[in-house]
Amino acid sequence: MDRVLCPGEHGEENGSVMEHKTIPWHIFPVLSDQQSQGVELVLAYAVPILDKKKTSRLVKEISAVYPLEGQQHLKRVRACTDKASPHPLEMLICLAKPGKEKAEGLHTLSELLPDKQVDCCGLGEPFLVRVPAHPPLTRMQFEEAKFHWPTAFHEDKYVTSALTGHLFSKEEKVKMQTYMKQAIWAAQQGAAKGLKAIGAVVVDPATETVLAVGHDCRRASNPLLHATMVCIDLVAQGQGRGTYNFKSYPACTALPLGNRDPSASKAIRAGTVRKFESRDDGLPYICTGYELYITSEPCVMCAMALVHSRIQRVFYGTASPDGALGTKYKIHTRQDLNHRFEVFRGILEDQCCSLTEDS
Amino acid sequence: GRRPDRRRRCGCFGAGKQRPSRIQSPVHPPSGCSPGNSSRRPPTFRRQLSSDRLSASLSLSSPSVSWASGCQRGMEETPAAALTARGVSVSSEEREAWMERAMHMAKEALENGEVPVGCLMVYNNEVLAKGRNEVNQTKNATRHAEMVAIDQVLEWCHRYGKSPTEVFEHTVLYVTVEPCIMCAAALRLMKIPLVVYGCQNERFGGCGSVLDISSADLPNTGTPFKCIPGYQAEEAVEMLKTFYKQENPNAPKSKVRKKESHKC
Numbered sequence: 001m002d003r004v005l006c007p008g009e010h011g012e013e014n015g016s017v018m019e020h021k022t023i024p025w026h027i028f029p030v031l032s033d034q035q036s037q038g039v040e041l042v043l044a045y046a047v048p049i050l051d052k053k054k055t056s057r058l059v060k061e062i063s064a065v066y067p068l069e070g071q072q073h074l075k076r077v078r079a080c081t082d083k084a085s086p087h088p089l090e091m092l093i094c095l096a097k098p099g100k101e102k103a104e105g106l107h108t109l110s111e112l113l114p115d116k117q118v119d120c121c122g123l124g125e126p127f128l129v130r131v132p133a134h135p136p137l138t139r140m141q142f143e144e145a146k147f148h149w150p151t152a153f154h155e156d157k158y159v160t161s162a163l164t165g166h167l168f169s170k171e172e173k174v175k176m177q178t179y180m181k182q183a184i185w186a187a188q189q190g191a192a193k194g195l196k197a198i199g200a201v202v203v204d205p206a207t208e209t210v211l212a213v214g215h216d217c218r219r220a221s222n223p224l225l226h227a228t229m230v231c232i233d234l235v236a237q238g239q240g241r242g243t244y245n246f247k248s249y250p251a252c253t254a255l256p257l258g259n260r261d262p263s264a265s266k267a268i269r270a271g272t273v274r275k276f277e278s279r280d281d282g283l284p285y286i287c288t289g290y291e292l293y294i295t296s297e298p299c300v301m302c303a304m305a306l307v308h309s310r311i312q313r314v315f316y317g318t319a320s321p322d323g324a325l326g327t328k329y330k331i332h333t334r335q336d337l338n339h340r341f342e343v344f345r346g347i348l349e350d351q352c353c354s355l356t357e358d359s
Numbered sequence: 360g361r362r363p364d365r366r367r368r369c370g371c372f373g374a375g376k377q378r379p380s381r382i383q384s385p386v387h388p389p390s391g392c393s394p395g396n397s398s399r400r401p402p403t404f405r406r407q408l409s410s411d412r413l414s415a416s417l418s419l420s421s422p423s424v425s426w427a428s429g430c431q432r433g434m435e436e437t438p439a440a441a442l443t444a445r446g447v448s449v450s451s452e453e454r455e456a457w458m459e460r461a462m463h464m465a466k467e468a469l470e471n472g473e474v475p476v477g478c479l480m481v482y483n484n485e486v487l488a489k490g491r492n493e494v495n496q497t498k499n500a501t502r503h504a505e506m507v508a509i510d511q512v513l514e515w516c517h518r519y520g521k522s523p524t525e526v527f528e529h530t531v532l533y534v535t536v537e538p539c540i541m542c543a544a545a546l547r548l549m550k551i552p553l554v555v556y557g558c559q560n561e562r563f564g565g566c567g568s569v570l571d572i573s574s575a576d577l578p579n580t581g582t583p584f585k586c587i588p589g590y591q592a593e594e595a596v597e598m599l600k601t602f603y604k605q606e607n608p609n610a611p612k613s614k615v616r617k618k619e620s621h622k623c
């Protein structure tokens with residue numbers, strides 16, 4: 001079942017001979033801190049409901065006093081977790097101030113609920129519980145949160161399928177592998193010239209076209225030509241502009257505009273795949289809608305360059321020590337920047353990892 | 360259904376909005392480095408316009424805007440004059456004179472319909488580079504003024520047979536706006552010791568406004584650098600505001616604007 005076709009690598013093509021290989025890597029979404037962290041808990045007061053019939057009246061009255069506005073994700077009533085308990089239900093009253101763990105600091109029912117507003121008949125004495133401070137964003141967080149207190153969960157199916165590894169079909173993974181192999185090939189070409197073994201490929205997913213292939217070109221004469229920066233400039237060169245001259249690096253190539261499949265570009269205009277704004281010349285803004293495949297995680301400079309270039313997705317093989325798309329920062333998830341994008345780690349991780357180890 | 364699709368288009372797994380991840384650092388003007396302006400808080404330039412429109416145009420342009428916070432950390436506050444940062448020493452008179460020139464460059468850019476950001480790289484009292492934003496002309500969104508200036512210095516090194524490492528380690532950057540996150544990382548990689556700038560860049564700033572790359576612990580990303588913010592910050596902000604009152608025709612249209620234009 002796991003056997004898939006693996007198209008020949010760029011540079012060592014031998015036509016009809018196709019290798020049969022399994023996909024020996026896993027793809028991991030690099031989520032925001034809010035999505036990937038554990039569930040934060042806060043202390044709250046709950047009370048046993050001794051008389052089940054009074055539940056709806058009590059919920060109404062107590063909600064009027066303590067609307068729990070910041071905690072809309074918490075359900076007000078839960079079935080008692082202890083089966084042997086004499087009371088069937090428990091109700092949340094309000095959040096407790098921190099430092100209330102000691103028994104002598106506990107509020108009594110009459111302190112929490114002033115007589116006039118709530119008829120406390122049918123309630124037991126309050127006790128402290130830990131409840132989730134924020135709404136769960138992922139299924140894993142939901143599973144953890146509801147263990148402490150029942151919560152509402154508006155599942156984002158897209159994130160769930162990303163986390164469970166079901167976001168991409170086998171066919172898509174084969175394509176990813178092909179693109180990453182091209183990036184690895186570029187890295188090897190760079191390494192053969194004494195450069196850092198990092199390679200990258202820019203793909204237009206709408207047309208499945210490789211727009212640029214590049215490798216790290218940093219030397220003393222230009223220390224900032226990281227593979228990402230090279231690829232961003234190569235995309236610009238494909239549009240007839242750009243800044244640098246990569247003539248001495250034949251592995252760094254851009255697909256010129258004229259060489260693009262015209263039927264593919266027609267498909268873009270007819271379809272609904274591209275909702276983003278095209279420029280007057282019909283081209284998207286810089287790298288809008290494009291994907292970057294890179295053998296190792298981009299640094300801060302490159303990650304922010306990708307924000308400025310409006311990349312849509314980044315796939316990298318292996319993490320970097322100062323990486324900015326997961327390791328040290330998650331620049332792609334920041335709400336305070338004007339563009340966010342998706343990042344996935346792990347494509348051909350072993351091969352990508354051995355590239356950096358060799359150099 | 361619809362939600363995943365929409366998310367896919369705007370990317371990013373719909374990160375939760377309920378917990379802002381913004382780093383907030385207090386804004387304190389460093390004493391003694393902003394003569395005549397030290398009692399006032401240098402202004403910030405942010406979201407006076409539709410945020411999308413502003414950001415689109417700003418990133419299309421150069422670094423951007425406002426005034427610093429985290430990056431003064433570790434700066435010696437010599438009230439008198441000379442400030443020493445790893446291999447460079449500049450007096451406050453020098454700083455003011457160079458910033459004056461950077462501001463003048465920004466003004467010129469504004470008059471010519473360009474993003475009003477000026478930057479100078481000064482080595483041994485000599486201007487090695489005058490950066491100007493080249494994003495539109497190169498269709499490369501990374502061609503911010505600082506990146507352009509770095510390339511000019513590298514070219515100068517090449518022409519005069521100097522070692523870039525030696526030169527950059529003794530070069531001061533004067534820029535009218537706080538460098539963005541990308542440029543701040545690039546400046547670290549080049550091991551520039553000192554950056555003097557005008558207003559804070561609230562949208563993309565890499566010296567404390569959004570992230571503090573200038574002083575972060577990143578052992579594999581060059582060396583940290585010192586910042587002196589607040590030089591003629593108000594003027595720098597005013598120029599940017601003037602520029603962005605007109606639209607940047609090269610920036611992608613924001614969703615807000617598209618909706619507005621449909622209504623009309």
